[in-house]
Amino acid sequence: AVAAPTSAPTPAAVQGSDPGGGRDGLFGAITSGTIGAPGIGDPAFPGDGNGGYDVRHYLLRLSYDPATKRLAGSATIRARAVQDLTSFNLDLRGLTVSRVAVDGATAGFGRQGDELTIRPAYRISKGDRFEVTVDYSGLPEPIRDYVNLGTYGFVATADGSFVTSEPNGAKTWFPSNDHPADKATYDFEITVPAGLTAIANGELDGEPKTVDGKTTFVWREKHPMASYLATMTTGKFEIRTGKSDKGLPIYAAVAPVFRGSLDNLYTETAKITDYWSTVFGPYPFSSTGGVIDDYSSGYALENQTKPIYGGFSPESGIIAHELAHQWFGDSVSITRWKDLWLNEGFATYAEWLWAEHRGEATAEALFKRYYANAADPMWTYPPGDARATDLFNNSVYVRGAMTLHALRKAIGDAVFFPLLKKWTAEHRYGNVTTEQFVALAEQMSGKKLTALFDAWLFQPRRPAAVA
Ligand code: ARG
Numbered sequence: 001a002v003a004a005p006t007s008a009p010t011p012a013a014v015q016g017s018d019p020g021g022g023r024d025g026l027f028g029a030i031t032s033g034t035i036g037a038p039g040i041g042d043p044a045f046p047g048d049g050n051g052g053y054d055v056r057h058y059l060l061r062l063s064y065d066p067a068t069k070r071l072a073g074s075a076t077i078r079a080r081a082v083q084d085l086t087s088f089n090l091d092l093r094g095l096t097v098s099r100v101a102v103d104g105a106t107a108g109f110g111r112q113g114d115e116l117t118i119r120p121a122y123r124i125s126k127g128d129r130f131e132v133t134v135d136y137s138g139l140p141e142p143i144r145d146y147v148n149l150g151t152y153g154f155v156a157t158a159d160g161s162f163v164t165s166e167p168n169g170a171k172t173w174f175p176s177n178d179h180p181a182d183k184a185t186y187d188f189e190i191t192v193p194a195g196l197t198a199i200a201n202g203e204l205d206g207e208p209k210t211v212d213g214k215t216t217f218v219w220r221e222k223h224p225m226a227s228y229l230a231t232m233t234t235g236k237f238e239i240r241t242g243k244s245d246k247g248l249p250i251y252a253a254v255a256p257v258f259r260g261s262l263d264n265l266y267t268e269t270a271k272i273t274d275y276w277s278t279v280f281g282p283y284p285f286s287s288t289g290g291v292i293d294d295y296s297s298g299y300a301l302e303n304q305t306k307p308i309y310g311g312f313s314p315e316s317g318i319i320a321h322e323l324a325h326q327w328f329g330d331s332v333s334i335t336r337w338k339d340l341w342l343n344e345g346f347a348t349y350a351e352w353l354w355a356e357h358r359g360e361a362t363a364e365a366l367f368k369r370y371y372a373n374a375a376d377p378m379w380t381y382p383p384g385d386a387r388a389t390d391l392f393n394n395s396v397y398v399r400g401a402m403t404l405h406a407l408r409k410a411i412g413d414a415v416f417f418p419l420l421k422k423w424t425a426e427h428r429y430g431n432v433t434t435e436q437f438v439a440l441a442e443q444m445s446g447k448k449l450t451a452l453f454d455a456w457l458f459q460p461r462r463p464a465a466v467a
């Protein structure tokens, strides 16, 4: 079994440049036996992800019909064993599996809760690459029973689907190693009734093809991606494509009722992505974009290359937040959910930097305003330890952002901004922990910063005022 991480992975274990993974055990853990663990070893989400292998690539060939709400197709997963395997698991919730094959040979399988256990006909040896194909179909259902997370995963809409899977909703629509510690590249071949659009991550490969009243869209995301960022949003959409001033391809899509917001979404997305590349370092992916669907989820999600806005026309601060996540969360990803402030604190701080850039407010003024409210509940929630039962607490966002501002004041702009660029460059497409960020900040500033981070991230009280 894969043990829970007890300390930060060594830099050598997390800095591999092998896209899609390739580390020996996701947490650098020693594995033994021949049964892959049913969880990846994240203490806050013990059933999420799986142990014993590392996914390199997903090929999702799926058709969806909004009239029947039926999803059908196959997932082909290429992985590498990090231990000998006589059986291993994938995460899958609901849906009916009709066949599983490993390296072309029919494999045994069983279902228990959200675990799909696969028994290949032949033992897989440590280090081997193998390919699993799961044929499945059914009526996907989103997850509604988690505390404080709302509805997430695959949501059937009137004309299609709205898919936002953070933190662990990928399993509602494809069998996966559903945890951000195991990133992989993706190909999508999505078939919908003619007249509808299927939107996934990455870029379209060729023009969509229509045969017998059905259109197939081929999308490829060739950079590693966490499972919660994968999407297949389908329905009626109006689309605008083009290039940003810096030459980056843009794909903007809106549900027809939001047609009046298409140009603004397109223009702001292009402008903000280009601006962030000057602040955070080169944009990590091959295109940028945004999707406004007419399903009111009440939130947005930073789906890789295509943030999605659920039923509202986003103002530029929210677009700035979701696009900042392309660097913080999507390219540089967390290894365990308790470090979520590395995503949300950074994206919220990006909103403050955007306000500063536009001359609307300074980060300092925003920091001071939040600091002044001594009764804010965020002071009792340490953001460096995001809780499974209240993962997206405001503290993870705002106190997380305040942590960065306190750091900026302690080390100065001349170190703070290069630190952001170094962080995104050093861990591009990889996985990180809070300990690694603290270590880099100390290294670049030459200052001891453990007291600052401890007060801001780990104490259940408001830190002493910063000069
Ligand atoms: N990461 C998203 C954002 O900050 C929020 C996702 C919330 N997820 C959920 N299941 N409620 O933009």
Ligand code: ZN
Pocket (backbone or CB within 6 Å): 321, 325, 343, 344, 347
């Ligand atoms: Zn966010």
